[in-house]
Amino acid sequence: MRDVFVRILTFFNTVKSKIAFYPTLLSFVGFGFALFMMTLEENGVSKYLIDKFPKLVLEDGDTALTILSVCIGGLISMMVFSFSMVMLLLSQASSNFSPRLLPGLISDKNHQIILGSYLATILYNIFTLFSIEPTDEKYTLPGFSILVGIVLTILCLVLFIYFIHTISQSIQINNILDTIYDKSRKRLTSIIETEEEKDDKLVADFPAIDNWYVYTPLKSGYFQNISLRNILTIAKEKDTRLFIAVPKGLFVLKNVPFLYSEKELEDKTVKEILSNINFARGELVEDNYILAFKQITEIAVKAMSPGVNDPGTAINAIDYLTELFSLRMKKRDSGVLVYEGIAYLKIAVVNFEDLLYNVMASLRTYCKHDPIIVQKLIWMLSYLKEQTPVAQSYTRIIEKELSVLLDEAKNAFDSKTDIQKVIKLFDNS
Structure with missing residues (x-):
């Protein structure tokens, strides 16, 4: 049962990030609502509307057909334009900032819901159109259904205005950076809060894995999600400790050591454990905060490329990296999970040293020629040095x-003034 639940949850998490998820879902809602309205019409809901609010009902079938046809044509035009705008947004983000941003932008729920609302209203109006005859009189027309179709079309016009607003905001780099930062901050904060509940001694006493049994994954992919409670329950039932050797967010290959167990496990148990781990072909910041560091770093690097040449964006990116690193300094490098007072599971993590090096290596390589960016990086590291870390090694x-x-800046700068400025800033850090 647990396996089925995890598979359903994994499938849902995968499809909900697709651009067609909500449009497809809402199209079925529109179709179902049209059938529901047909049932209401058969029960005389339009006659009640005529008796109570006669001015809201159209007089003849030709007028109703014309209005609904115009609504359908207009909505189709709006939907095509909206999809074109989304594609333009994705193209601009990929070329100007980073291709890694695309999964996050595609999974934007607001855009999906708006596009789905268009599609649902179009389907509703089409099926309502089928129930109208040109010769229908006032008392035989599905007046209430027509009125609802007109109201839904007006609502879509409002959504279209909102869509134009959001799409213009989404392409702005400040909003992109803020969205990435906000998602990763929430994820990182939840991890830190979980760590604060652990006993430091239990974390430190997790045994070495030198003589443990090794198991390989059944398939390759990015290590994206894991059902911790299920795996901890399995570890408790089998009275063993487990170690996952690949950090979350990294690509896992077949036949490479992935799972270590203190005690030998049956094949069925290994498959059950691996079934609670999701290997995907894409990455999302909501699942892996490390991806936020990668994305923001790539935005900064792309901004400093000769083709873009936008130091301002690089400076903004460094500001967000500063905040994320400051938060990351509150997290341990252990990855040990405690269940009912026992450390059953340990997951390899990207430690602080590797994370900082990977970010700084890219920024040093592509930004060391710009004295302003170098000064900003020195300021970032100086600020982080003043923070209170969870470990002094940070x-x-x-x-x-x-x-x-x-050292890199000294070798890259040609101006003595720039070198002196950087040295002075370094000495004051």
Whole structure:
């Protein structure tokens, strides 16, 4: 039962990030609503409307056909335009910022719901159109259904205005950065809150895996999601400890050591454990906060490329990286999970040193020629050095990166003034 539930949840998490998910769902809603309205019409709802509000009902079938035809044609035009705008947004984001942004933009629920509302209203109006005869008189027309179709069309016009507003906001780099930061901050904060509930001694005493049994994954893909409660329950039932050797968010290959167990497990148990782990072909910030560091770093690097040449965007990206690193310094590098007072599971993590190095290596390579960006990076590292980390080793790692950055900048700058400025800033850090 647990396996079925996890598979359903995994499938839902996968399809809901697709651009066609909500439009498809809402199209069925529109079709079902049209059938529901036909049932109401058979029960005389339009006659009641004529008796109570006669001015809301059309006089003849020709007028009703014309109005609904115009509504359908207009909605189709709006839907085509809206889809074109979404494609333009994706193209602009991919070329100007980073292709990694596309999954997050495609999964924007607001855009999907708006497009789905268009499609649902179109289907509703089409099926309502089928029930109208040109010779129908006032008392035989599905007046209430026609009125609802007109109201839904007006609502779609309002949604279209909102869509234009949101699409113009979505393409702005500040909003893109803010969205990435907000998603990763929520994810990282939840992880930190979970860690605060753990006993430090239990985390530190997790045994070494030297003589443990090794198991490989059944398929390859990005290690995206994991049902922790189910795996912890299995570990408790089998009275064993488990170690997942690949950090979340990294690509897992077949026949590569992935799962370690303190005790030997049956094939059925291994398959049950692996069935609670989702290997996907894409990545989302909501599932892996590390992706936010990658995306923001790539935006900064792309902004400093000769084809874009936008230092302002790079500076904004560094500001967001500063906040994320400051939050990351509150998280341990352990990855141990405790269940009912026992450390049953440990998941490999991208430690702080590797994370900071990966970000700084890219920024140093592509931004070291710009003194303003180098000063901003020194400011970022100086700020992080002043924060209170969960481990003192984090501060030493930051100091090391500061020294490397200064050496790179000295070799990259041609101006003595720039070099002196950077050295002065470094000395004050």
